[in-house]
Amino acid sequence: MNAPTPEPVAGDASAETARRSTAWSVAVLAARLIVGGLLIYVSIGKLRDPVAFLKVVKLYELLPVHWNVLLNSIAVIVPWVELLGGIILILGLKLCVSASVLRLSEHTRAVTPGIGLRGTALVILLMLVGFTAAIGLRTWRIVQTEGTPVMEVEFECGCGTGVDIIWIKLLENGGLILLSLLIVLSRSYGSGRLFLPPASQLPQPPPPAAKNH
Amino acid sequence: MRARQTIVEAVVFLVLACVVGFAFNSQRSDGLEITRDYFPPVNKVPADGAGAAPAGGSVRDRLARLEGAAPDHGFRVVSLQDTFDYCEQADSSIVFIDARDDAHFQKCHIPNAIQFDYYHPERYIDQVCDFALDAEVVIIYCNGGACEDSLLTARYLTEEIDDPLASDIVYVFEGGIQAWYHADYECEPEDCEP
Numbered sequence: 001m002n003a004p005t006p007e008p009v010a011g012d013a014s015a016e017t018a019r020r021s022t023a024w025s026v027a028v029l030a031a032r033l034i035v036g037g038l039l040i041y042v043s044i045g046k047l048r049d050p051v052a053f054l055k056v057v058k059l060y061e062l063l064p065v066h067w068n069v070l071l072n073s074i075a076v077i078v079p080w081v082e083l084l085g086g087i088i089l090i091l092g093l094k095l096c097v098s099a100s101v102l103r104l105s106e107h108t109r110a111v112t113p114g115i116g117l118r119g120t121a122l123v124i125l126l127m128l129v130g131f132t133a134a135i136g137l138r139t140w141r142i143v144q145t146e147g148t149p150v151m152e153v154e155f156e157c158g159c160g161t162g163v164d165i166i167w168i169k170l171l172e173n174g175g176l177i178l179l180s181l182l183i184v185l186s187r188s189y190g191s192g193r194l195f196l197p198p199a200s201q202l203p204q205p206p207p208p209a210a211k212n213h
Numbered sequence: 214m215r216a217r218q219t220i221v222e223a224v225v226f227l228v229l230a231c232v233v234g235f236a237f238n239s240q241r242s243d244g245l246e247i248t249r250d251y252f253p254p255v256n257k258v259p260a261d262g263a264g265a266a267p268a269g270g271s272v273r274d275r276l277a278r279l280e281g282a283a284p285d286h287g288f289r290v291v292s293l294q295d296t297f298d299y300c301e302q303a304d305s306s307i308v309f310i311d312a313r314d315d316a317h318f319q320k321c322h323i324p325n326a327i328q329f330d331y332y333h334p335e336r337y338i339d340q341v342c343d344f345a346l347d348a349e350v351v352i353i354y355c356n357g358g359a360c361e362d363s364l365l366t367a368r369y370l371t372e373e374i375d376d377p378l379a380s381d382i383v384y385v386f387e388g389g390i391q392a393w394y395h396a397d398y399e400c401e402p403e404d405c406e407p
Contacts (some may be wrong), residue, residue, distance in 0.1 A: 119222020
């Protein structure tokens, strides 16, 4: 006669879920601190010297010659995207505007306008992807025109860290992109907080079902 | 719904950053002029007789005999040695213009050079005009190497100001302060490093 299979305890699965959720929250928090801190750091140099950043942006030659308004606007806006984005990522700020204040329609009210962590992280992610692509394109041009080996290409990329060895910079940016993606895709309740919530707010295991005899 | 919410948040954040960025830029004294074309193409046609050797021994005559005049940008270039020779003469008819910002100029510059920050011309144009309009030779330099500020300044002073300089008196010292410094020539302030 076979020994009865022990019934799984409902609390085990919930505890496992809570552990995974906590681990995920820690990972997202770490991502926010790393990306946010780095953004604030690189934004300061650009805000101090907007002309220097303008010259660096111009060197990428991504815009047609007379698109000076867009070029100048990029030099003005990017440092603030980085600074404000870094602050929002670190503090996990969320600012919502009441739909009734904006007199939105019923359909639009389903979406709450405001500033939130995921939206900010999405902008940061797209910006990092764009920067990385621009760096890659400029590297390719240098390799094509000057014949410099890829691993030896170095220039000031506009990241606020002076002249960089570009393949290292591309790896760093790749890491930042992954961290930003982690924040955007996070479903964890912890992703909106700077600190982990107290244990009482962790998911509690459901009470065990009563046995029928 | 979550994706839509995220996109709305992204748009709102971007709008906020734009508003703050433009507002802050408009209030700061060293902000950028959004509509200004800071990098117009410098494709000036060289003056007639560029590189020719007119008679006479004036400063301009000697510079006019230089080889290698009329590079792509059209302004005459001057070598490190000739720049040094004319700096040594301390001739009031020769004016050196440093096309860099305050921090770089104050840190180190060629002796007796006057500053003209191309990106904030309104601060320096009066001083430059006072010195340069009566000059026989105006030598413009910047950091050297890939820096284009000396060319942009040359173009600005010969085309955009109310009383433009004659293009045939403007020369560009392409080596810049870096070439000057590494040749161990005297800089101001003493013992500085660019």
